[in-house]
Amino acid sequence: MPEFAQVGDFCPNEACADYGKHQSEGQTNIVRFGKTKAGRQRYRCNTCGRTFTETKGTIFYRRHTPEAEIIETLAFLAEGSRISSLTRVKGHKEDTILNWLRDAAAHAGAIEETLMAEYQLERGQLDSLWAYVGNKGEKRAIRKPTSAASFGGPR
Numbered sequence: 732m733p734e735f736a737q738v739g740d741f742c743p744n745e746a747c748a749d750y751g752k753h754q755s756e757g758q759t760n761i762v763r764f765g766k767t768k769a770g771r772q773r774y775r776c777n778t779c780g781r782t783f784t785e786t787k788g789t790i791f792y793r794r795h796t797p798e799a800e801i802i803e804t805l806a807f808l809a810e811g812s813r814i815s816s817l818t819r820v821k822g823h824k825e826d827t828i829l830n831w832l833r834d835a836a837a838h839a840g841a842i843e844e845t846l847m848a849e850y851q852l853e854r855g856q857l858d859s860l861w862a863y864v865g866n867k868g869e870k871r872a873i874r875k876p877t878s879a880a881s882f883g884g885p886r
């Protein structure tokens with residue numbers, strides 16, 4: 732299963748100078764830092780000194796709903812389901828679904844990869860998903876990542 736930007740790839744502390752920077756040869760602020768009692772990998776950011784664990788830092792980490800459920804809901808949307816029917820069928824509030832969409836749009840590359848791999852969605856369906864956020868979201872526009880270079884998945 733393709734994965735989103737994972738914990739350990741970047742520092743999730745918004746106050747950190749290296750917040751959100753993905754680890755690479757020149758960016759190595761994140762180190763493994765033991766495990767929690769529950770056995771989850773813990774990481775430490777050497778820039779700000781914060782530690783964090785696996786559950787924090789995935790794109791939906793503040794959400795109460797399992798990531799798989801969120802992805803499935805987004806897949807239904809991309810396939811043409813209406814938000815109003817999804818709220819009925821799945822029991823999520825319309826605002827909640829829109830929030831997921833906004834989160835997803837901010838990480839469009841990773842989400843697209845997952846949706847195409849797991850739900851066999853087509854390019855056009857994904858585009859309509861993002862268009863949906865643009866049209867139905869709050870007034871502030873969602874900027875879709877424009878660098879296609881970072882996402883070279885099959886079409």
Ligand SMILES: [Zn+2]
Binds near residue numbers: 747780781
């Ligand atoms: Zn940091």
